[in-house]
Structure formats: structure tokens, C-alpha cells
Amino acid sequence: MIEVVDVSKTFGDKVVLDGINARFDDSNTSLIIGQSGHGKSVLLKCIVGLIQPDKGKVLYDGRDFISGDDDTKREIRREIGMLFQGNALFDSKDVEGNVMFPLDMLTSMSREEKLERVNFCLKRVGLENVNKRMPSEISGGMQKRVGIARAIVLNPKYLFCDEPNSGLDPLTAIKIDELIGEITDEYKITTIVVTHDMNSVMTIGEYILYIHRGRKLWQGNSQTITDTTSPELQEFIFANRLLRDANNQRAKTS
Incomplete structure (x- = not known):
């Protein structure tokens, strides 16, 4: 609360x-x-x-x-997890890298553990098999879903x-x-x-x-x-x- x-x-x-x-x-x-x-x-x-x-x-x-x-x-x-108005995705990172970013910054998880968590969150928002696509290659709605996946990746x-x-x-x-x-x-x-x-x-x-x-x-x-x-x-x-x-x-x- x-x-x-x-x-x-x-x-x-x-x-x-x-x-x-x-x-x-x-x-x-x-x-x-x-x-x-x-x-x-x-x-x-x-x-x-x-x-x-x-x-x-x-x-x-x-x-x-x-x-x-x-x-x-x-x-x-x-x-805290945050979904920003403009998505705030990194143009230079693919979908996987964007969702993994909070894990890289705030956890000591192994690469395999991070990838497992990223894939779980992407699946939860209905975005399987888009890991290597860049933000510019997906629709606005998909970008929002990537933003949600990143917001929940640390289990806030x-x-x-x-x-x-x-x-x-x-x-x-x-x-x-x-x-x-x-x-x-x-x-x-x-x-x-x-x-x-x-x-x-x-x-x-x-x-x-x-x-x-x-x-x-x-x-x-x-x-x-x-x-x-x-x-x-x-x-x-x-x-x-x-x-x-x-x-x-x-x-x-x-």
C-alpha cells in the first residue's frame, strides 16, 4: 500500500x-x-x-x-517498476537488452538467469521470439509491451x-x-x-x-x-x- x-x-x-x-x-x-x-x-x-x-x-x-x-x-x-510515457527504450539495444538492463544494473544474476527472467517477462506480455529485434523494428504497441516487461523484470x-x-x-x-x-x-x-x-x-x-x-x-x-x-x-x-x-x-x- x-x-x-x-x-x-x-x-x-x-x-x-x-x-x-x-x-x-x-x-x-x-x-x-x-x-x-x-x-x-x-x-x-x-x-x-x-x-x-x-x-x-x-x-x-x-x-x-x-x-x-x-x-x-x-x-x-x-x-519500484516504471513504465514511462515515451517508453524510454534504448535505441541502441535490442528488445532483450532493453528488458535485461535493470538486471544488469541492480542484480548479480548470471547471464543464464537474466536471460531466463527476460524470456519469462517477454512471454508474459505476449512477445515471444522478438529478443533480437530493435525498438525501431516493432510497433508502438509492441514497444509498450517491451516497456512493461522491463518494468516488471525485477518483480516489483x-x-x-x-x-x-x-x-x-x-x-x-x-x-x-x-x-x-x-x-x-x-x-x-x-x-x-x-x-x-x-x-x-x-x-x-x-x-x-x-x-x-x-x-x-x-x-x-x-x-x-x-x-x-x-x-x-x-x-x-x-x-x-x-x-x-x-x-x-x-x-x-x-
């Missing part, structure tokens, strides 16, 4: 996060949603330690990631996904959502996804945190979100429906 306690962050005169409180449970796919520029990505970066909040706590199973000692922070970092307790459906067609996006949900449930991971995609919200949103202008405006799940009385969230949902319909129409005519 990850707990965010009264987290705030200011850049200059701009308040980006204002007293955010949330709890992300084990074996749940939790979503942080909101419009661009309203703080959701900054919150994610505070949770994973890329940005230091001005105040507040981030607790990983009770361990303070903000003010904990160096040993505590190193221990938590080893338990916590998985973070930053806009995992960015740049994907609707059908591929649904498959990536389903894969994230399956892995979360199968390995009992605490998963947090930053997204603006309402398809993701309705498919895998077991817990949803809506950020508006740096504040937590709503929390709930995919069953309750459409019943919201928040005009800001209603507008967000409506705008996403228009965008989804336009994308679907373009997909049909292309």
Missing part, C-alpha cells in the same frame, strides 16, 4: 499540488486523472521520488520515502505507468490496459497509472483520484465516476467522450 499524506508542491508562485491525500491499495490498479497542467504528473513524480514535495509524506507500506534514511530509500527504489511490489496509452490506437490501448490490470492482479502489485483516457478509467479504474488545479476534487471508482455531481469532473468526462468518438471515427475511415 502507498499512502500520500498532505503532499504539496509549489513552483515559484504557482501552487501545483495543494494538500493531496490518497491511499493506493495492494493488488489494485489505481488511476490519477485530470487535465493537462493540473498536477497529476507532478504528483506521480513526488510519489516515485523524482520531485521533492514542499511538505507531506509518501509512505510505502509505512516506510517514509520522503524523510527516510538512505537505506530505506534504496530499498523502496529496488521495489509497486508499478507506475505514465500515460501508457499515449500515441496508441483505441484497440491497442485497450489491450495495454487489460495487460496492466492482469499483471497487477496476478502479482499482487500496487499499481498507479497516470492517464487522461476515460477508456482506461472505465476498464481498470479500481480506485480513481481526480486532480483539478492541484487539489483532490474527487475520488471513487469506475462504477461511481459517472454519477459524479462535480461540474469539473463532468466536463472532463464529456470532453474525453468527444475525443474518443472522434478517434474511433478516424480509425474507421483510415
Whole structure:
């Protein structure tokens, strides 16, 4: 479980996060949603330690990631897997090398053990026999799957996904959502996804945190979100429906 306690962050005169409180449970796919520029990505970066909040706590199973000692922070970092928005694959490494990279950096496993783990993770995301292909030789959806395989190769307790459906067609996006949900449930991971995609919200949103202008405006799940009385969230949902319909129409005519 990850707990965010009264987290705030200011850049200059701009308040980006204002007293955010949330709890992300084990074996749940939790979503942080909101419009661009309203703080959701900054919150994610505070949770994973890329940005230091001005105040507040981030607790990983009770361990303070903000003010904990160096040993505590190193221990938590080893338990984190990250899927970046742009995949962040190394162009100079093949698929096998990309997935193996965390094992090379953080473990003392033998080459045979690393390869066995890489092949297991690639198989789990539906990518067998692509080890020697370069990122430029595979589709965007396959690149996302490689990114997921790399994110889980160290068997993390916590998985973070930053806009995992960015740049994907609707059908591929649904498959990536389903894969994230399956892995979360199968390995009992605490998963947090930053997204603006309402398809993701309705498919895998077991817990949803809506950020508006740096504040937590709503929390709930995919069953309750459409019943919201928040005009800001209603507008967000409506705008996403228009965008989804336009994308679907373009997909049909292309």
C-alpha cells in the first residue's frame, strides 16, 4: 500500500499540488486523472521520488520515502517498476537488452538467469521470439509491451505507468490496459497509472483520484465516476467522450 499524506508542491508562485491525500491499495490498479497542467504528473513524480514535495509524506507500506534514511530509500527504489510515457527504450539495444538492463544494473544474476527472467517477462506480455529485434523494428504497441516487461523484470511490489496509452490506437490501448490490470492482479502489485483516457478509467479504474488545479476534487471508482455531481469532473468526462468518438471515427475511415 502507498499512502500520500498532505503532499504539496509549489513552483515559484504557482501552487501545483495543494494538500493531496490518497491511499493506493495492494493488488489494485489505481488511476490519477485530470487535465493537462493540473498536477497529476507532478504528483506521480513526488510519489516515485523524482520531485521533492514542499511538505507531506509518501509512505510505502509505512516506510517514509520522503524523510527516510538512505537505506530505506534504496530499498523502496529496488521495489519500484516504471513504465514511462515515451517508453524510454534504448535505441541502441535490442528488445532483450532493453528488458535485461535493470538486471544488469541492480542484480548479480548470471547471464543464464537474466536471460531466463527476460524470456519469462517477454512471454508474459505476449512477445515471444522478438529478443533480437530493435525498438525501431516493432510497433508502438509492441514497444509498450517491451516497456512493461522491463518494468516488471525485477518483480516489483509497486508499478507506475505514465500515460501508457499515449500515441496508441483505441484497440491497442485497450489491450495495454487489460495487460496492466492482469499483471497487477496476478502479482499482487500496487499499481498507479497516470492517464487522461476515460477508456482506461472505465476498464481498470479500481480506485480513481481526480486532480483539478492541484487539489483532490474527487475520488471513487469506475462504477461511481459517472454519477459524479462535480461540474469539473463532468466536463472532463464529456470532453474525453468527444475525443474518443472522434478517434474511433478516424480509425474507421483510415
